[in-house]
Structure formats: C-alpha cells, structure tokens
Amino acid sequence: MGSRYLFSRLSSCSSSVLAVLAPSPTFTGSRACAYKMTTHLSAMKPPNVLILQEDSEVTTSSKRESQHSRFIPLKEALSSCLNQQRYVVYPLSLEDVVKTPWSANCSLLFVPSGVRVGGVCDPIVSYVRAGGTLLSMQGELNKQLGFEFQGIPLATERCLLENVRVLPNVRSVVAGSEFAPSETATSSSETVTSSSDRCDYITFRAPSVQVGPVATSDVIGSSGSPERTLDPEIVSRENLAVFHHEETAESCPHSTATGHITNSSNSAAMEQQAPPCFQKVVFRSGGLALLSYVDLLPAIHEESDISKLVQLKRDTEVRIDFLRAVLCGAGLECSSYKVPGITHTYLVCSEKNHSRFCSLVDKVQENGIIKGSEMDIRLIEADFAQGTPVDPLPQPEPNQLCVFLRPAQWQLHGASFDFEGYFRHLRTAHLGRTVLYTPVISSTQTVFSGNVPFCSSLTSELGVTCVAGQQTQGKGRHGNFWISPLGSMMFSTCLKFHPRSRLFRRMPLLQHIVALAVVSGIRTISGYEDIPVHIKWPNDIYYKDRVKLGGILVSCFSCGADTTLTAVVGCGVNISNEHPTMSVNDCIRIHNLDSASHRSPLPPLSIEETLALTFNQLELYLGKYEARELEAIEDVYYKYWLHSGAKVKLASRQNEEVTILGINEYGYLRVQCANGQELSLQPDGNSFDIMKGLIVMK
Numbered sequence: 001m002g003s004r005y006l007f008s009r010l011s012s013c014s015s016s017v018l019a020v021l022a023p024s025p026t027f028t029g030s031r032a033c034a035y036k037m038t039t040h041l042s043a044m045k046p047p048n049v050l051i052l053q054e055d056s057e058v059t060t061s062s063k064r065e066s067q068h069s070r071f072i073p074l075k076e077a078l079s080s081c082l083n084q085q086r087y088v089v090y091p092l093s094l095e096d097v098v099k100t101p102w103s104a105n106c107s108l109l110f111v112p113s114g115v116r117v118g119g120v121c122d123p124i125v126s127y128v129r130a131g132g133t134l135l136s137m138q139g140e141l142n143k144q145l146g147f148e149f150q151g152i153p154l155a156t157e158r159c160l161l162e163n164v165r166v167l168p169n170v171r172s173v174v175a176g177s178e179f180a181p182s183e184t185a186t187s188s189s190e191t192v193t194s195s196s197d198r199c200d201y202i203t204f205r206a207p208s209v210q211v212g213p214v215a216t217s218d219v220i221g222s223s224g225s226p227e228r229t230l231d232p233e234i235v236s237r238e239n240l241a242v243f244h245h246e247e248t249a250e251s252c253p254h255s256t257a258t259g260h261i262t263n264s265s266n267s268a269a270m271e272q273q274a275p276p277c278f279q280k281v282v283f284r285s286g287g288l289a290l291l292s293y294v295d296l297l298p299a300i301h302e303e304s305d306i307s308k309l310v311q312l313k314r315d316t317e318v319r320i321d322f323l324r325a326v327l328c329g330a331g332l333e334c335s336s337y338k339v340p341g342i343t344h345t346y347l348v349c350s351e352k353n354h355s356r357f358c359s360l361v362d363k364v365q366e367n368g369i370i371k372g373s374e375m376d377i378r379l380i381e382a383d384f385a386q387g388t389p390v391d392p393l394p395q396p397e398p399n400q401l402c403v404f405l406r407p408a409q410w411q412l413h414g415a416s417f418d419f420e421g422y423f424r425h426l427r428t429a430h431l432g433r434t435v436l437y438t439p440v441i442s443s444t445q446t447v448f449s450g451n452v453p454f455c456s457s458l459t460s461e462l463g464v465t466c467v468a469g470q471q472t473q474g475k476g477r478h479g480n481f482w483i484s485p486l487g488s489m490m491f492s493t494c495l496k497f498h499p500r501s502r503l504f505r506r507m508p509l510l511q512h513i514v515a516l517a518v519v520s521g522i523r524t525i526s527g528y529e530d531i532p533v534h535i536k537w538p539n540d541i542y543y544k545d546r547v548k549l550g551g552i553l554v555s556c557f558s559c560g561a562d563t564t565l566t567a568v569v570g571c572g573v574n575i576s577n578e579h580p581t582m583s584v585n586d587c588i589r590i591h592n593l594d595s596a597s598h599r600s601p602l603p604p605l606s607i608e609e610t611l612a613l614t615f616n617q618l619e620l621y622l623g624k625y626e627a628r629e630l631e632a633i634e635d636v637y638y639k640y641w642l643h644s645g646a647k648v649k650l651a652s653r654q655n656e657e658v659t660i661l662g663i664n665e666y667g668y669l670r671v672q673c674a675n676g677q678e679l680s681l682q683p684d685g686n687s688f689d690i691m692k693g694l695i696v697m698k
Contacts, residue, residue, distance in 0.1 A: 047580035048105045049078060050092040052115050052124075074112055077297050081324040083335040085485040086579045094120050100696060101689045103127045108332060111136040113295045128287040129233055133330060135290045142291040146234055146281050233284050240326060241278035241294075280330070288330055296323050333579075339472050342396040345438040346407040348419055353434045356462055358405065364453040372451025375442075376400045398442040398472070415439055416469055418608045425612035431493065432615035433463035441466070442473045444492035445570040449555045455566055456559050458494050465493040467611065474572060487577025489550075489607045489614075492570040499563050502626050507556055507567065508683055509630070509667035511539040513621050514552045514569055516633065519640045520621075521613035522584065527602050531587055535641040537669055538683035541573055543587050545642050549574050571614070575607050584610070630665050638662065643669075648688075650679075651696040669695075 051074050075089045092102055092109070097120040109124065109132060111117065117124070121144050128134045128145060136142055281289040296319050328334040347357065361379065364370050370377040378394055380402060396402040404411065412419060417437055426432055436447065444466040448455040458464050468491070471484035484490055497504045515535045522533050533549065536542045541550040550573030558565050574583035585604040592601040624632035638644055644662070648671070649655040658671040658679070668680040669688075687696045 047087050047107060048102075049082065049087045049089045049108045050102060050106050050110065051075065051078070051089065052097070052109065052111045052117070052120075053091045053093055054115060070112075070114075074110070074297055077320060077323070078110065080320055081327050081334055083333040083579070084339065085577075086333045088580075094118070097123050100687075101694060103130070103132060104689065106132060108133050108135060108327070110134075111138045111141055112297065113137040113139075117141050128289050129283055129285055131283075131285040131287045133288045133290075133332070135292075135327070137292045137295050137297070139293065142293065145289045145291060146237070234281055235284050236282040238280040238282075239276035239278070240280055240290075241276065278326070280326075290326055290330060340440045340470060342398055342441060342472070343439040344396055344411075345401050345403045345436050345441070345466075346412060346415060347403055347405050347434070347436055348407070348412065349434040353462060354405070356459075357434055357464070360457045360459070360462070361454065364457045370451060370454045372454060374399065374450025375446045377447070377451055377454050378402045380404050382406070396438075401436075401438070401441070401447060403436060417467070418606065421606065422608040422612050425609050425616075427612075427616045428463065428619045430461050430463040431619045432465050432612065434465065436464065436466040437468075438466070439469040441468045441471055443471055444468050444490055445553060445555070445568060448492055448494045448566075448568040449557070452557065452559060455494050455568065456562070458496075460494075460496040463493070465491055465615075467491045471572075484572060485577045485579060487575055487583065487607075489571070489573045489575045489611055491611060492568055495567045495569060497565045497567060499565075502629055503622075504565055506666050507554070507565065508538075509625075509663075509665070510567055510569070511552045511554045511683070512537075512637065512663065512667045513625060513633065514554070514571060514618060515539055515541060516621055516637050516640065517618035518550065518552075518571065518573060518614050520636060521610060521617045522605065523640065524617070525605075525613070528588070531584075531591055531602075533584060533587055533640075535637070537641065537643055537663070537688055538667060542642065543582060547581050549582070549584060549587075573610070575605060575610055630663075634662070646693070648693045648695055650681075651694060655694075 051071060053071055071091050078089055079087075087107060094115075094117070096102060103123075106127070109127065111124070111134065115138055117138055117140055121141055124134065124141060125144055134145070136145070277293045279291045281291060283289070324334050347354065349357065361370060361377075365377075365379055368379050368381070370379070376399065378400055380394060382404075394402050415437060416439060419435070419437075422435075441447070443450075447466045468484070470486055470488075471490055474484035474490070495510075497507075503510060512535075515538075518541055519533050519535055523529055523531055532544045534542050534544065536545070536548075539552040539554075540548055543549055550571065553570040554567055555570075556565055556567045574581065576585045577583050588602050588604055621633050643660045646660045647657055648660060649657050650671070656673065658673050661670040661672055661678070664670050664680055666680075666682075668682050669686070671679050671681065673679065681695060688694075689696065
C-alpha cells in the first residue's frame with residue numbers, strides 16, 4: 001500500500017498596504033523610476049479573495065455537501081468578475097477567522113447570505129476598520145458596519161416585490177463598457193409606454209438571515225426624533241442601489257422574496273425617498289465595506305419554484321455585471337480574461353532518450369493511452385514532420401494529456417519556448433533532459449502524481465520534466481491554488497529514491513534543496529550575486545522578506561512491492577509576469593535602478609535560462625547531499641535564507657518568543673526558547689507568517 005506525503009506550500013504572499021500620510025518626495029531621472037517602483041511594491045495587494053463558509057467540521061454529510069455545493073458557484077461568480085491572473089478564490093471557515101492570520105493576505109472578504117457569523121463579527125469588523133475590503137450580503141454584519149438610511153440603521157429583513165434601482169455612481173467602466181441591465185429583461189407588472197420610460201430589471205432572492213435587535217447608539221434630538229451618532233471612523237457613505245417600493249413583511253413570503261435592480265433617470269429624487277439596499281461605506285483607514293441587503297448570488301440550485309428558477313437563471317449575467325461594476329469601482333482589478341483552452345504536449349529530447357522513453361511507457365500503455373486516477377496520457381506516435389497524419393486530431397482535455405512523440409519543428413516554433421536556449425544552458429547528466437512541454441495545461445503536477453502507472457514507469461536517469469507556459473489549475477499544498485500566468489516558470493519533475501539513498505528517510509528536506517537550487521541558480525550568475533532573492537522556510541522564494549516570488553510542492557508515493565520512493569517535485573516562480581505580485585525581473589530592475597551610478601544594468605532573465613540553471617544546481621546539490629548529507633549544503637543554504645537569528649512567536653505556545661537557529665537533518669525548523677529549550681517544528685504542520693513573525697500550527 002503506497003504512502004503519500006505533502007510537504008510544501010504554494011500559498012499567496014503577504015504584503016503591506018501603506019497609506020500616504022505626507023507629500024511624496026520629488027526625484028528626477030533614475031531615482032524617480034526607483035521611487036515609483038518601490039512605492040508600487042509597498043502598495044501591492046496580495047492575491048487572496050476569501051469566501052466565508054460555515055466551519056468544515058460539521059456533524060452531517062448532507063451539511064458538508066451543501067457547503068461544498070454553495071462554495072463552488074460563489075467562487076465561479078467572483079472569478080468571472082475578477083482578473084483571474086491577479087486573484088485566487090479560497091473558502092474561509094468561521095473557525096479560521098479566529099485562529100489563522102488570514103487578513104494580511106486578503107484583498108477581498110465576501111460574506112454571503114445565510115452564513116451565521118455569530119462570534120466572528122468582531123474580527124471581520126476589525127479587518128475592515130484596519131483597511132480591508134468587505135463584500136457582505138449578511139444582515140447582522142451589515143448592521144455592525146453602519147448600513148443605514150437617513151441616519152437610522154436598517155435593522156429588519158426586506159421583502160422585495162417591486163424594483164430596486166441602480167444609482168449613477170455604480171456605473172463603472174467594465175471591460176470597455178458601462179454596466180446596464182439587459183434590454184431583454186422587462187417587468188411583466190409594468191406597462192411600458194416608451195423606450196425612455198422602460199424599466200429594465202434583474203431578479204434576486206432576499207437574504208434569509210434572521211436579524212436580531214439593533215445594537216444602536218441612537219439619541220433623541222431636540223426635535224424629539226432619533227438621531228444617529230456617526231461612527232468617527234466612517235468618512236463617507238454612498239448608496240449604490242435603493243429600494244423603489246417597500247412592502248411589509250406580512251405581504252410577502254419571506255423565504256422566496258424576489259426583487260429587481262433597474263436603471264433610473266430620476267435617481268436623485270429616488271435616493272431621497274427610497275431606502276438603500278446596497279451601500280458603500282468608506283473608513284478612515286481606507287477600509288471599504290460593500291453592504292447589500294439583497295442576495296446578488298442566490299443559491300439557484302435550492303429554488304423549487306419553476307417560475308422563479310427561470311427568472312433567476314435568465315438574469316444571472318446581469319447580476320454578475322452589476323457585481324463586477326461594484327467590485328471594479330472598489331478598486332479591484334476586473335477584466336474579461338478567459339481561461340485558455342488546454343493544448344497539446346510535445347516530447348523534446350535526444351534520440352537516445354526518445355527511444356528509452358517510448359520503451360518504458362510502452363509497458364504501461366493500452367491502445368496508446370496510459371490510464372491515471374486524475375489524468376490520462378494519450379501517446380500520439382505519428383511523425384508530424386510529414387504533415388498531420390492523424391485525422392481527426394485528438395484533442396486534449398483538462399484530464400487528458402495528448403503527447404506528440406515526434407512533433408514537427410513548426411509545432412515547436414509555435415510553442416513560445418526557446419528549446420535551443422534551454423538545452424544550451426543545461427549542464428546536467430540527467431535532470432531536465434527529457435521535456436514534455438505544453439503551452440497550456442491544467443497542472444504539471446497532475447501529469448505525474450495523477451497518473452501513477454506513467455510516473456512509476458520512468459527512471460531518474462531519463463530526467464522527465466513537464467514544463468508549461470500556463471496552468472489553469474496550478475496546485476499548492478492542502479488544496480491551495482497557484483496563479484500561473486504567462487511569464488512564470490512552471491515545471492514538475494519525477495525523482496526516484498532507493499532505500500539506500502540518504503534522502504529516502506529524510507524526504508521533508510527535498511523541498512529545501514529545490515528552493516536552494518532555484519535561488520542559487522539565479523544568484524550564482526556572474527553579476528547577479530546581490531539580487532535579493534531568498535529562501536523562506538520551508539519552501540518559498542521571496543524578494544527580500546517582503547513579497548513571495550514562488551514556491552515548491554513535493555508529493556511522494558510508493559507502489560506495491562516496489563521499495564523505490566517516487567517524489568514529484570513541482571515548482572512555480574514568477575520570472576517576467578507582472579501579476580499577481582512581482583517577478584524576478586522586477587527584482588533585477590529595482591537592483592539596476594539602485595546601482596545605476598556605478599555599474600551597467602543587468603539584463604532580465606528568461607524562463608528557459610532560469611529553468612536550466614535550476615536543474616544544474618538541483619543535480620549538483622542532490623549529489624552533494626548524497627555524499628555528505630546536510631553538512632555539504634547547509635552553509636550555502638543559510639547564505640540565501642531569511643531567518644538566521646530571527647525572533648518569532650509560536651502561536652501554539654501562547655505567542656512565546658523564540659529564536660530561529662536553523663534546520664535539522666529532516667528540514668524541520670530549529671528554534672530556541674528563552675529558557676534554552678530547543679524545539680523542532682515540522683514544515684507540514686506549521687505555517688510561517690513572515691510579515692508578522694508568527695508561526696501557527698495547522
């Protein structure tokens with residue numbers, strides 16, 4: 001029975017958002033460029049978008065299924081609004097709100113209707129007051145964040161039977177056009193007399209959250225009417241949408257209420273007399289709360305009324321357009337980016353390795369297909385140098401890799417990868433010598449870990465590596481995702497370790513050696529020694545201690561009676577891409593600007609050169625470790641890592657402050673307590689928040 005270990009993490013980086021409190025200094029020439037770039041860096045937003053969910057530890061399987069089915073459509077809706085090369089969407093449990101340092105990595109927190117926020121209201125409110133951005137469709141939370149009409153908090157659930165009208169300030173340029181409701185959607189309850197009077201609308205379900213008594217700070221004014229004591233932290237409040245008509249709770253079925261969002265030419269008068277249903281609240285810190293008393297993303301699959309279901313489905317696109325406009329107006333990056341389609345894969349290697357590869361995989365293929373648990377591999381043996389002999393040409397899918405064993409030169413030239421340059425820089429005996437290249441793939445890691453027969457058939461001497469131009473479902477530890485745009489170096493490679501190997505019993509150390517290979521591959525180039533690219537324990541690549549540039553994922557398994565341990569090493573590093581944070585070439589540009597007065601600028605690095613240099617260093621350090629274990633590599637490892645002598649706090653020990661000493665023979669973090677006691681922290685059980693100097697047990 002095989003065993004499986006996940007040792008490393010591809011999580012999003014943490015960065016601070018700095019408010020400008022004083023006039024900007026004036027620079028000219030190259031110093032102006034340097035100031036502009038470092039200012040952009042300091043204001044860089046992390047890429048996480050979090051959706052609040054009920055706790056994962058629930059009592060019934062039906063509840064778990066309900067949570068999963070609810071998260072997926074919410075994730076898809078938000079992803080369709082946002083730039084998918086800039087953000088990644090994760091669930092956030094109620095428990096994690098209290099126990100994990102989520103807020104530093106969060107660009108947007110979305111609280112959907114139906115989530116019982118209970119005791120987590122306070123940390124969410126604190127997140128917004130500290131500068132965070134919140135989208136809430138939860139009534140109780142909205143009250144705490146100051147959702148009000150004419151100075152009075154909206155305290156009751158609204159039943160929406162007529163129209164909700166969108167005010168002009170929600171109009172925002174989205175993908176080159178302004179938001180406007182669909183012209184095909186017209187209310188059957190209205191008599192349209194002219195096109196100018198026409199009332200377009202979209203439908204939604206009123207939130208089903210029960211709102212308790214209002215915690216209010218109302219006072220009685222001199223006129224005897226209630227007056228709202230304004231929160232001093234709130235600097236502005238805008239109504240983005242308002243109720244057109246309001247019905248009493250007795251006149252509408254609470255759980256199935258629907259409503260409409262419409263355009264209006266008389267929005268000023270409407271705003272004065274109609275209560276808001278969607279409000280934007282801006283805090284002094286820069287925090288932003290987008291508060292809605294309507295559910296723009298209703299659980300359509302839970303609707304049993306056929307007429308309402310048809311209406312909800314019909315207006316889905318318009319609801320998403322409205323939400324996109326709101327998010328864009330809140331400063332998030334929205335785009336019409338479409339996830340690219342999966343492409344064919346090309347085998348590129350020497351003739352000797354080609355023969356060995358075909359001979360090995362022939363033992364596990366059946367009718368040209370190698371079946372896997374997550375991905376099938378289809379081998380296409382035709383010689384494409386003679387044209388396109390296969391008709392119809394097999395099409396790749398997210399769970400099927402179509403490999404051209406003999407691609408033509410014209411196919412390789414169109415692949416946007418410089419194979420000649422890559423092999424020119426490669427100095428290894430084995431690693432990286434057999435390349436499976438694909439412009440777009442779901443995940444390079446799945447090629448090996450999702451097809452055990454294929455992976456088991458390979459040998460380390462063959463050096464099979466899967467390289468991608470883009471990934472649509474890049475993988476990280478514990479189900480995390482890795483944003484994988486063009487310009488990133490993305491690969492997975494398959495390594496085999498015999499029981500006699502020194503690393504066989506110390507596999508957690510492998511991720512450290514891979515991280516060392518990436519960093520040293522860059523910093524051993526002549527002239528690049530001072531580029532501030534570092535190792536963050538256990539498996540991340542960082543610019544200084546501020547921005548994550550990449551990460552490593554290692555998964556291991558053994559099969560049946562085979563005593564060999566297979567390690568699938570995945571790596572993603574930003575080389576030239578502008579998003580989601582910054583890249584290695586950004587680091588080089590900043591370095592060039594800082595040293596412009598006394599040296600010629602360093603050229604940017606290519607993905608091909610960096611990949612080859614990484615394999616050169618990885619083969620070197622694997623060989624050194626097998627010869628003399630950790631002693632052979634620890635000096636150079638500590639040269640490039642961030643943590644020697646650093647003071648950090650252990651959340652598992654009441655935030656006790658400890659001093660980092662190094663790593664042990666397994667790659668565990670060695671720390672020393674104030675009383676001299678030494679502890680070892682395993683990488684898979686702890687998360688290191690470098691920005692807060694905090695290590696949290698998972």
